[in-house]
Amino acid sequence: MKSKRFVLTFPPEASGEPITYNLIRKFDIMVNIVKADVSPGHIGHLVMEMTAPKKVLEDGMEYMRQHRVECVPIDRKITYNKDLCVHCGACSAVCFAGALTISPQTAELGFDPEKCVVCELCLTACPLKLFRIDIG
Ligand code: SF4
Ligand code: SF4
Structure with missing residues (x-):
């Protein structure tokens, strides 16, 4: 299977x-x-x-x-460098799939890979270029 x-x-x-x-x-x-x-x-x-x-x-x-x-x-997956994130929300604003969200409680970015459809919009949205695509 x-x-x-x-x-x-x-x-x-x-x-x-x-x-x-x-x-x-x-x-x-x-x-x-x-x-x-x-x-x-x-x-x-x-x-x-x-x-x-x-x-x-x-x-x-x-x-x-x-x-x-x-x-x-969908053979690819998105990863990002959490440690350098400044939680500006630019990526969550373009993530229509709801995989990237800013927590209303902590104002910090959260990423749910299960919801990601690998549209790649976050790659260009992040001013610090923290996202990348892994193949496989
Ligand atoms: S690739 Fe698309 S769906 Fe996945 S996290 Fe980035 S903006 Fe959201
Ligand atoms: S756009 Fe980049 S710096 Fe801003 S919240 Fe997203 S990952 Fe963090």
């Missing part, structure tokens, strides 16, 4: 196929939706964790491609 996170991009005109439902029913893939930004008539995005044997995951990805759903694995 393999668990992997993906960013799914849906075209504005939905094909009518219940993609997520079929991944579960037809392919027997365990699906966990981490974040959804989907509205009719617009490009939609889903961050989804899928768990299945490697070959089944590949078949599921091929199925999505056939329905014009872009499916990009």
Whole structure:
């Protein structure tokens, strides 16, 4: 079994196929939706964790491609140099996924890697350039 996170991009005109439902029913893939930004008539995005044997995951990805759903694995992770952080909040202001937040109690930056969708906005937002991407 393999668990992997993906960013799914849906075209504005939905094909009518219940993609997520079929991944579960037809392919027997365990699906966990981490974040959804989907509205009719617009490009939609889903961050989804899928768990299945490697070959089944590949078949599921091929199925999505056939329905014009872009499916990009998240192989990278964000790290930052906590020790040099001055808690200015510039990174949390651009982090739409809610992975970076300033605590109302302590006014300090917190990072929840589970929520990160590796959009890379924090890399340019931080004036001290404390963020970096690790591959793998
Ligand atoms: S890469 Fe994007 S989602 Fe992840 S912490 Fe940075 S701004 Fe937030
Ligand atoms: S932008 Fe950089 S210095 Fe400011 S809170 Fe984020 S990590 Fe810390």
